[in-house]
Amino acid sequence: ADVRIAAQAVTAVGVLYIGAGGRIEGVVIGANDTPIVGATVQIMPGAISMQEMGMNIGKLIEQLDRDPPALAKAETDTKGKFAAGPVAPGRITVIARAPGYGVAVRQSLATPDGAAGGPITMRLSNAEPVKGQVVDVNGNGIGGARIALMDQSDSETGFYARQFVETDGGGYFSVDSPPEAKRLMAIVAAEGYPTLVQQVEPEKGDPRIVLEGGAQVTLRFASADRGEAIEDAHIVAMFSKEKTMSSDGGNLVTGITDGAGRLELQAQPGHLMMIFFRHDELGTNMYMPQMSGMGRNAFLTGPTDTEVKKGRNTLEFKVPIGVTIKGRVTDESGAPLAGVQLGMAGFGIGGGSKSLSDEDGTYELKGAMRMPMLAMQAKRAGYVQDPKTMQVKMGTEADGDVVHDVVMNRAATVTGRVVNAEGQPIGGAEVRVERVGGENDPGTFGIAMLGSGMKGITNSKGEYRIGTVMPGYDYRAMARAQGYVVVAGDQFRVAVSDTTRAGDVVLRGGISLVVEVLGPDGRGVAGAAVEVSLEPKDNVRFSPMDQWRSFARGTTNAQGRFTIKDLPPGKVTVTASVDEYATARAERKVGEGADDSNLEVRMAPAQTLRGVVNNQDGPVEGAFVSVS
Numbered sequence: 001a002d003v004r005i006a007a008q009a010v011t012a013v014g015v016l017y018i019g020a021g022g023r024i025e026g027v028v029i030g031a032n033d034t035p036i037v038g039a040t041v042q043i044m045p046g047a048i049s050m051q052e053m054g055m056n057i058g059k060l061i062e063q064l065d066r067d068p069p070a071l072a073k074a075e076t077d078t079k080g081k082f083a084a085g086p087v088a089p090g091r092i093t094v095i096a097r098a099p100g101y102g103v104a105v106r107q108s109l110a111t112p113d114g115a116a117g118g119p120i121t122m123r124l125s126n127a128e129p130v131k132g133q134v135v136d137v138n139g140n141g142i143g144g145a146r147i148a149l150m151d152q153s154d155s156e157t158g159f160y161a162r163q164f165v166e167t168d169g170g171g172y173f174s175v176d177s178p179p180e181a182k183r184l185m186a187i188v189a190a191e192g193y194p195t196l197v198q199q200v201e202p203e204k205g206d207p208r209i210v211l212e213g214g215a216q217v218t219l220r221f222a223s224a225d226r227g228e229a230i231e232d233a234h235i236v237a238m239f240s241k242e243k244t245m246s247s248d249g250g251n252l253v254t255g256i257t258d259g260a261g262r263l264e265l266q267a268q269p270g271h272l273m274m275i276f277f278r279h280d281e282l283g284t285n286m287y288m289p290q291m292s293g294m295g296r297n298a299f300l301t302g303p304t305d306t307e308v309k310k311g312r313n314t315l316e317f318k319v320p321i322g323v324t325i326k327g328r329v330t331d332e333s334g335a336p337l338a339g340v341q342l343g344m345a346g347f348g349i350g351g352g353s354k355s356l357s358d359e360d361g362t363y364e365l366k367g368a369m370r371m372p373m374l375a376m377q378a379k380r381a382g383y384v385q386d387p388k389t390m391q392v393k394m395g396t397e398a399d400g401d402v403v404h405d406v407v408m409n410r411a412a413t414v415t416g417r418v419v420n421a422e423g424q425p426i427g428g429a430e431v432r433v434e435r436v437g438g439e440n441d442p443g444t445f446g447i448a449m450l451g452s453g454m455k456g457i458t459n460s461k462g463e464y465r466i467g468t469v470m471p472g473y474d475y476r477a478m479a480r481a482q483g484y485v486v487v488a489g490d491q492f493r494v495a496v497s498d499t500t501r502a503g504d505v506v507l508r509g510g511i512s513l514v515v516e517v518l519g520p521d522g523r524g525v526a527g528a529a530v531e532v533s534l535e536p537k538d539n540v541r542f543s544p545m546d547q548w549r550s551f552a553r554g555t556t557n558a559q560g561r562f563t564i565k566d567l568p569p570g571k572v573t574v575t576a577s578v579d580e581y582a583t584a585r586a587e588r589k590v591g592e593g594a595d596d597s598n599l600e601v602r603m604a605p606a607q608t609l610r611g612v613v614n615n616q617d618g619p620v621e622g623a624f625v626s627v628s
Helices: 048-053 057-062 442-454 544-548
Strands: 022-029 040-043 072-075 079-087 091-098 104-111 120-123 127-137 146-151 163-166 172-177 184-188 195-200 208-210 215-223 234-238 252-257 262-267 269-277 283-287 311-319 323-331 341-344 362-368 371-380 383-385 389-395 401-403 406-410 412-420 430-435 455-457 463-469 474-478 493-494 499-501 505-507 509-517 529-536 552-555 559-565 569-578 584-589 599-602
Touching: 022 040, 022 091, 022 104, 040 079, 048 072, 091 120, 104 120, 104 455, 120 127, 146 172, 172 599, 195 208, 215 234, 215 269, 252 262, 269 311, 283 362, 311 323, 323 371, 341 362, 371 383, 371 406, 412 474, 474 505, 493 499, 493 509, 509 529, 509 569, 509 584, 529 559, 552 559, 559 569, 569 599, 584 599
Parallel strands: 022 120, 127 208, 215 311, 323 401, 323 406, 412 499, 412 505, 509 599
Antiparallel strands: 022 079, 040 072, 040 091, 072 079, 091 104, 127 172, 146 163, 146 184, 184 195, 195 252, 215 262, 234 252, 234 269, 269 283, 323 362, 341 371, 371 389, 383 406, 412 463, 430 455, 430 474, 474 493, 509 559, 529 552, 529 569, 569 584
């Protein structure tokens, strides 16, 4: 693809893959390990960072309703096997889909010999069709509308696990979704209408999605100091029918401002909820009505009345020029370091897009927001940023330039192995090197940033190599693989910018627990949605984000049973829900002498709760009520 390169600027061209390609092989199976014939397998680039996502959010949103281009595709044979490629070396995301099933997503590493660790097993769960219709405001079906359905409750794979479908001539659609997925997000796009993002709850019946336009909106952007029009700004605008985002959803519209700083777009009548702004020189920023007054000139300023009506609407915004962050990049000895790429971490919000240090190590990053604290991220091959130089403190009242120096250390390399209890290597295991507490603690902020890139995948010999480790701290290696429990290895210290050999991480199989969901009569309840959360013993988790994710999800079989596999020792909480019964929960400690009998979840008939929501003027129509 063509890339626009601006003078005196760093231009991101995306991921470049080099080296001999290998074929990615594996098998796609169902819940009972039966091969799935005719499944589609896509090989996509590996997961991108939050900063890269922020820099490309407009393009990501434009592609939400459709499948992005794949590096390679394949279809499974009569034995459920697939071979896709060749694929150049690098991190990859493997996605498998099949009619009547959900979506399976796995991260892996492509090598010249194929996937690291050998063939990949993709396991698909059973799914049920979600049927609905896309119509206009008059109830007429809209044919050819593109729909992407995404599971909102799965934060780890939901974005990659979208299901895609197009409506027929009458606007009707049917798309597969696991029955345990209770909260779905539908992204709907059709010619002549703004893209709609709406929540779908299959339990409430077949969704009827209404697309509406009619509001022509002109957004104008000018500098806050001189009132000069801002050209080539990338804009994402979100609109909603109500003043707050409702289950009816809202529009997501993207575009680029012209020479007059204007962007013409179409939306449904309602209210502007948010603006996400990105400019190569002015950096990234945002506008939300409730942000007014949050710091002097920190965010975009805009109208107090954000209502958009049918017909023509004009909304004007002032863009703060912000402050310039400048300083010097050095190595651990104090020598200047050239060619270091600098930018704001954490979704890219807070400063200019990127800067590059000069021969004397100096850099200049324009357009930083006046916020109490920003996160600076610096990168150069063979080096890692000292976490103590990641925080940029300036305060909301900062004027002029802010000086912030950055120190880069020569990166250390950690190598090791992942094996099973018999000492046999485990290929394809994910490994993360995690900083542990101790002396020279850089602070929570630095630790979080420090651990963001220290990941790897084992090869067929169970070996891993991670070359982005900051020396001078204590670490431990975490590993996970299919069929095993997450394990943390022994603590080790990385003392110098060299190679440190970590001890083997030994993975063991987990515990299986059968859950029985029983009705008031003691009989098994078939088709109940089961969600499992876990508090592992010693709080061993592969990622800190795992504490907010489900350990497992699924539905009960005809006998009302659901089997949880690969459980580590700890406390398990099981939540079951199904029509006509109230949601029920049960807890159990597992492992190390705990009760290993079946876990019963008793359902009771659902009760109806009625009430009235009032304010000082009387009843409030359309209020959202949640009971917990």
